[in-house]
Amino acid sequence: MTTRNIEVDLMARVEGEGALEVVVDKGEVKDVRLKIFEAPRFFEAFLKGRHYSEVPDIVARICGICPVAYQMSAVHAIESAFGMEVSETVRKLRRLLYCGEWIESHSLHVYMLHAPDFLGLDSGLELARSEPEILRRGLRLKKVGDRILTVLGGRAVHPVSVCIGGFTRLPQTNELRSLLDELHWAREAAKETLAWVAGFEMPDLSPGYTFAALSGNVYPMNEGAITVSRDGTAHDMSCASDGFEGHFKERQAPYSTAMQCLLDEKPYLVGPMARLNLNAASLRPVVREALAEAGVELPLVNPYHAIIARSAEVLQAVDEAIELIEDYEGLGTGPGEPYRPVTPKESVGTAVTEAPRGMLYHRYALDADGRVVEANIVPPTSQNQARMEADLWQMIPSILSLSDEALAAACERVIRCYDPCISCATHFLRLKRVAA
Amino acid sequence: MGRVRVIGLGNMLAGDDAVGLIAARQLRDLLPADVEVQAREVPDWDDLQGLSGDDVVIFIDAVDSGAMPGTIFEFNLGDVIGAGLRHCSSHGLGLEHWASVAEALGEHVSHLMILGMEIASAELGDGVSEPVTAALPELLQRVEQAVAKARDEGLNGKGSHA
Numbered sequence: 278m279t280t281r282n283i284e285v286d287l288m289a290r291v292e293g294e295g296a297l298e299v300v301v302d303k304g305e306v307k308d309v310r311l312k313i314f315e316a317p318r319f320f321e322a323f324l325k326g327r328h329y330s331e332v333p334d335i336v337a338r339i340c341g342i343c344p345v346a347y348q349m350s351a352v353h354a355i356e357s358a359f360g361m362e363v364s365e366t367v368r369k370l371r372r373l374l375y376c377g378e379w380i381e382s383h384s385l386h387v388y389m390l391h392a393p394d395f396l397g398l399d400s401g402l403e404l405a406r407s408e409p410e411i412l413r414r415g416l417r418l419k420k421v422g423d424r425i426l427t428v429l430g431g432r433a434v435h436p437v438s439v440c441i442g443g444f445t446r447l448p449q450t451n452e453l454r455s456l457l458d459e460l461h462w463a464r465e466a467a468k469e470t471l472a473w474v475a476g477f478e479m480p481d482l483s484p485g486y487t488f489a490a491l492s493g494n495v496y497p498m499n500e501g502a503i504t505v506s507r508d509g510t511a512h513d514m515s516c517a518s519d520g521f522e523g524h525f526k527e528r529q530a531p532y533s534t535a536m537q538c539l540l541d542e543k544p545y546l547v548g549p550m551a552r553l554n555l556n557a558a559s560l561r562p563v564v565r566e567a568l569a570e571a572g573v574e575l576p577l578v579n580p581y582h583a584i585i586a587r588s589a590e591v592l593q594a595v596d597e598a599i600e601l602i603e604d605y606e607g608l609g610t611g612p613g614e615p616y617r618p619v620t621p622k623e624s625v626g627t628a629v630t631e632a633p634r635g636m637l638y639h640r641y642a643l644d645a646d647g648r649v650v651e652a653n654i655v656p657p658t659s660q661n662q663a664r665m666e667a668d669l670w671q672m673i674p675s676i677l678s679l680s681d682e683a684l685a686a687a688c689e690r691v692i693r694c695y696d697p698c699i700s701c702a703t704h705f706l707r708l709k710r711v712a713a
Numbered sequence: 714m715g716r717v718r719v720i721g722l723g724n725m726l727a728g729d730d731a732v733g734l735i736a737a738r739q740l741r742d743l744l745p746a747d748v749e750v751q752a753r754e755v756p757d758w759d760d761l762q763g764l765s766g767d768d769v770v771i772f773i774d775a776v777d778s779g780a781m782p783g784t785i786f787e788f789n790l791g792d793v794i795g796a797g798l799r800h801c802s803s804h805g806l807g808l809e810h811w812a813s814v815a816e817a818l819g820e821h822v823s824h825l826m827i828l829g830m831e832i833a834s835a836e837l838g839d840g841v842s843e844p845v846t847a848a849l850p851e852l853l854q855r856v857e858q859a860v861a862k863a864r865d866e867g868l869n870g871k872g873s874h875a
Contacts, residue, residue, distance in 0.1 A: 319837040323726070338726055341755035342804050386803045389814075400800075402810070405817035413818065416758050423759060435754055699802045 283685050297688055299669070304677060309669045310532045311662055311692075313699055318536075321652045329355050329621060329647040333439045336639075336654075340698065341435070342385070345378040345426065346632030348439045349499055350639040350654075355441050358626025358643055359619060366605075367443040367616070368499070370429060373453075373601045374436070375498040375630075376594040377425025380463070382633035383549070383587040383594075384422065386696045387470065388415025391584045394690050395477035411473075414466050418591065421456075421463040425598060428452050443616030453602045460599050467592035468567050474588050475571035479581040482691075484668050486578060487540060488551035489525075489636060489660070496559045496593055497552060497631045504555050505540065521629055521638045527655065530662075537663045538655055544663035547635025548695065549586035550577045561596045564589050580668055580694040587696075621647025632657050634698050658698035665695055715767025715824075717863045718749045719856060722756055722774045722808070728839030729782070729832030733773040735841070736852055743853060744860055756808040761815035761822050769824040769863040772808060773856060776829035783848035784831040785855060790822055824863070828855055 283299040300308040320339050324332060336351045337344035349371060356363065363371075388411075389401035398404055405412045428448055430436025438444045491501030503521060527536040539545070553560075554576035560568075568575070573585055627640040635657030642651040668691050676687050721737025723730045737752035744750060760770060776786055793809045794816060800806065808827070815822045830852055833842040 323838060335726075338724060338754065340804070382803065385806070389806065390800055390803055402813050402817055405814045409818050412814070416762070420759060423757070432753065693802075697802045697804075699804045 281681060281684075283681055283688065297669075297692065299673060299684075299688065301673070301677060306670060306673050306677075309666050309673070310530075311666050311669075312530075312532065313658060313662060313697060321654055324641075324649045324652040327649050329359075329441055329619070329641075329643060329649070332641070332649065333441070334437065337435050337439075339654075342382055343378060343632050343634070343698065344435050345374050345430070345439075346630060346637050347639075347654075348436065349375060349630040350628050350632075350637045351641075352439060352441055353499060353628030353630060354626045354639040354641050355643070356626070357628055358624040358641060359441075359621060359647075360624075361442060361617060361619065363443055363617060364614060366447070366614075369601050369604065370444065370447065371499050373425060373598055374429045374439070376598040376601070377422045377429065379422070379498075379594040379633050380591055380598075381419045381422030381426065382696075383591045384415050384419040384470075387474065387584055387587050387591070388412055388419075390696070391587075391693055392474065392477075394693060395474075395479065395581075395584070414469070418463055418466050418470070421459050421595070424456055424459065428456060440616055442619050443614070445615060447615045450605060453605055457599065457602060460595055460602070463595045464563070464592065464599065467588070467595050468563075471567045471573075471585070471588040471592055472571050474584045475568075475573050477584070479579060482580055482668065482672055483578050484580070484664075484671055486551075486664070487543065487545040488554050488576075489540065489545045489547050490551040490555045491629060491631055491636065492555045492559075494559065496556050496561070496597070499630050501556075501631075503629060503636070505545070506555055521627060521655070522640070522653075525638075525655070525660070527659070536655075536659050538660040539663055544667045545660065546664050547657050547660045548583065549590050549633075549635075550580075550583050551635065552631060553577060553586045553589060560589075561593055563596050564593045567592055580691060583694045583696075619647070621645065632698075634658060634696055635660060656698055658695070661695050661697070665692055665697070715765050715769060716749065717747075717769045717771070717860055718751070718760075719744065719771045719773065719860065720756070720760060721750075721752045722754070722772060724754055724835075726837055728834040728836050729830075729842050729845045730775045730835040731841055732775050732830050732832065732845050732849070732852070736773045736849065736856065739849075739853055740856055743857060745864070748860055748864075756811055758811050758814070761811055761825070762818075762820050764821045764824075766821045767824070768821065769826070770822075771856060771859055771863070772825075772827045773852070774808065774827060774829050775832045775835065777832060777835075780831045781844070782831050782833035782842060783844035785848060785852055786827075786829040786831070787855070787859075788827040788829065790816065790825045793827060826859060826863075828852065828859065 281301040296312045298310045332351050333348045336347040339347050393400055393404050431438045438446050487507045489505045491497035492504035493501035525538050525540055527538045530537050557575045623645045625642045629636050629638050638655040640653040641649055644650050721733035723733040725731045725734055734752045737750050741750045794813045
């Protein structure tokens with residue numbers, strides 16, 4: 278046989294929502310097609326005609342893993358459209374909320390999905406069986422993030438307190454203080470995690486990334502300018518958030534309903550590695566020390582090193598969460614106004630914030646009553662999709678001697694580095710065996 | 714007697730996938746006050762860890778098995794734990810995944826139960842279908858019965874005071 282077709286379902290037993298097809302003919306890679314269903318496209322249409330106040334609740338339903346990111350990009354874009362600024366208390370609490378999402382999302386991926394690849398294990402379930410205490414550490418870390426979301430957002434999965442102008446309710450000091458003991462444990466656990474993953478043996482792969490992330494005076498979450506570096510160290514292009522669509526162009530992949538986003542017609546990387554490389558100067562001291570102790574030098578240029586970047590960001594988020602909560606205690610006069618009044622107007626607003634998987638762009642056109650006329654959402658996975666394909670094009674020729682099964686597994690490992698945001702808008706049991 | 718928790722799963726904007734959420738919201742008025750009822754989008758590790766041997770967790774979820782829409786299924790732990798737990802994305806971790814991990818870590822999940830309803834469509838933007846709407850009262854009744862049994866004697870015939 279001269280032609281090989283390798284097919285990989287990106288989510289086990291869930292066909293059609295994420296798949297990879299590789300075609301090899303006469304020892305040569307002929308095609309690599311990554312197909313990812315993107316829920317945001319539906320939501321763009323669904324948002325039309327909706328009042329601005331409904332938007333944070335609707336976009337949170339796009340994703341059960343990163344609802345805060347969708348809410349943050351939405352509120353910042355709409356506040357920009359209305360010419361609003363939020364209070365400093367709200368700005369800090371939004372960072373704290375984002376810390377919670379980074380901690381839960383990154384911990385889940387590091388422990389349940391990515392670490393098993395470097396340990397010769399098939400899944401997080403095997404890690405549970407072989408190293409139960411290590412997995413328990415990861416799950417407890419995840420829970421620390423969940424608790425931040427619950428205290429600030431009202432619930433862990435789909436926060437309900439985020440609104441345009443602030444929060445519907447601000448937490449009491451003692452509510453936040455109740456998180457501190459566990460956060461102090463988490464800081465040590467995050468250091469242990471970083472040392473653990475930095476010791477993994479990793480394959481060599483250096484695709485020569487163009488990195489893109491927000492960058493500014495603080496490690497980016499809700500703020501910073503879009504910054505691009507083609508060698509991982511030099512910031513060779515910056516533009517304001519308003520300029521996103523001027524630089525990053527979406528195109529329809531002919532074999533998929535998903536859009537691919539390109540920079541100057543070329544793939545680029547968003548996410549933890551891009552953020553870390555472009556924001557080394559704003560890393561917290563504890564993260565710099567932990568990276569140095571683990572022997573990690575920046576920039577990271579190998580996709581498998583994403584697990585190191587995620588682990589570093591868990592430590593970054595835990596350490597910042599502690600400071601934010603201690604500062605909140607330090608206010609002493611109570612939390613102040615939960616949100617500022619909104620005056621809608623006919624306008625257009627955009628925002629980029631840093632979702633766990635990378636830059637998340639929202640643009641809203643609103644009418645004079647504050648109803649959505651048009652929405653555009655560019656999630657990080659559509660930005661990384663062309664990059665994932667490019668990595669596979671580069672890697673596959675070197676492993677063509679592998680069996681189909683082993684080759685598919687190797688492709689999966691590359692894709693897993695990105696933790697692609699495959700739609701989780703629906704989550705039902707798919708069963709082949711039926712119990713009466 | 715241990716705690717009894719009912720968790721409805723689904724997405725209100727995704728057709729019949731909303732059935733778990735709708736059921737949970739109605740059950741808040743139907744179940745005893747000491748039964749914790751939650752409605753949310755996805756299952757989580759926290760649902761299954763830290764349980765005592767007497768605690769009972771009942772999930773209500775949509776099911777896609779090829780049966781007639783509106784068909785009600787009852788599963789226990791062994792029914793949902795299976796092979797095929799490899800994922801490229803953390804977005805794919807569902808109930809079967811967390812149940813498998815909880816069991817492997819020795820958590821007390823033997824009193825886990827799932828009441829599921831076969832769905833016609835989970836397309837984003839669709840409403841709840843006629844067969845699912847028609848079968849909802851029976852689903853609520855089945856949950857009430859399961860809760861009563863759990864409070865009385867525990868699931869699987871294992872009395873909480875045994």
